Amino acid sequence: MKAAEITEGTQERTPLSRERVLRCAVEIADVEGIGALTMRSLALALGVKPMSLYYYVANKGVILDAIVDMVFSEIELPSIDGHWQAEMRARGIAMRQALRRHPWAIGLLESRTSPGTATLRHHDATLGVLRQAGFSVALTAHAYALLDSYIYGFALQEAALPFNGPDTASEITAPIVELFSSGEYPHLVEIATEHVLKPGYDFGDEFEIGLNVILTALAQWLPRAENHGPQH
């Protein structure tokens, strides 16, 4: 046994790679938040010294760009062969789930403006489905802006909420209720007490409701033959 093997100890040293660096970066951001993702914490998690990372990555910025692109790569591409409404619904749901798994990606979208290949592929496939469905170029642009705005915005709201998933711990609701007891904000109180704070409520359920509204409205833009909505 050589000395090198001893100093390395029990920890088998996987040889590090750009892949491994980026994967680990996503994991840290998921578990401890994007704020905890530093070059030093990343290196530590990889069992390596900080400066070693710069062999695989020019700077932290490209890590951020790359992990945003990895989020997009988790979203299954819509198929140009399926029905556009079904494909767009599935895409929306998958996209929201991905952004829920990686909420930090939403904030990065605003600051990092150089999309990666997975992002471009995703956009291209989505546009293709809309064009194939019969939307004109202009209507495709309108529809896409509408759909993506909704999806991003919903994910953003979801990320900003203090509660997640069905039911809510009372240690969360109590201070909210107390804050509202001032008498201002009567409508917020109404919505909260009669809807949001009711047992079983899950804000996430609102997503498909709004998505269906949009998809139904978009169907009205199509020529009658392809339009499945209830229209004149």
Place this chain on the structure above:
Amino acid sequence: MKAAEITEGTQERTPLSRERVLRCAVEIADVEGIGALTMRSLALALGVKPMSLYYYVANKGVILDAIVDMVFSEIELPSIDGHWQAEMRARGIAMRQALRRHPWAIGLLESRTSPGTATLRHHDATLGVLRQAGFSVALTAHAYALLDSYIYGFALQEAALPFNGPDTASEITAPIVELFSSGEYPHLVEIATEHVLKPGYDFGDEFEIGLNVILTALAQWLPRAENHGPQH
């Protein structure tokens, strides 16, 4: 003339205040980006030393919370007396404009989760208009989630775009076109060349299109008497 006045020099020393600190913080974020907003840069802009800020502000986090709330305070509250569609349209437009003036606020929405009073007032007024229009509590929640998701998401996309406003400098479009010339992304190329890069195109124009689609769709949720949309 006293010595104090001499040492202070030409620069009249407005006596610093929480107001002034926060206003200056917004201005720095607007002009140089949220990344340039540091306690040191803020102090320098105010003609003061960094630690002086902490007399008015507990930490940087409350500055971030407060400037997000200031953005909401710029949005005129919808009136409960107007027609709900007109009020919601005006609110959406005002909100998008505010987020366009202060793009950094979008990213902060994701990370800072304790809303200020202006934010709460805004939400309350909006919910009030929808309730007054005849939407049930549940439908109000659905409508609100849908509208706000769209508005936030649109602002997010707008902030992420490399170009802003009508027309686009060719030094921006050129690398994009080149990137697409690989032959992948055919639909992106189509949308870009036949729509987005056409002279006079402004992505911001997409906003009211989508907003109208949503408002029209929401009208279908109302009882017939109050429903102004084309419905069975």
Place this chain on the structure above:
DNA sequence: CAGTGTATCGTACAGTGTACGAAAATGGGA
């Protein structure tokens, strides 16, 4: 063995938020 790329790291520097306590300015009785 020497030599050549590949991969890892030590050290150092400017910049960040802010804890802690000292200093200055201010204002009001005596």
Place this chain on the structure above:
DNA sequence: TCCCATTTTCGTACACTGTACGATACACTG
């Protein structure tokens, strides 16, 4: 006027950030 208590400002220091620059170790060839 002096004194003192409050209010307001600041100096210094510390832990932490990204990363520039150059040295080192490693795995191969020849």
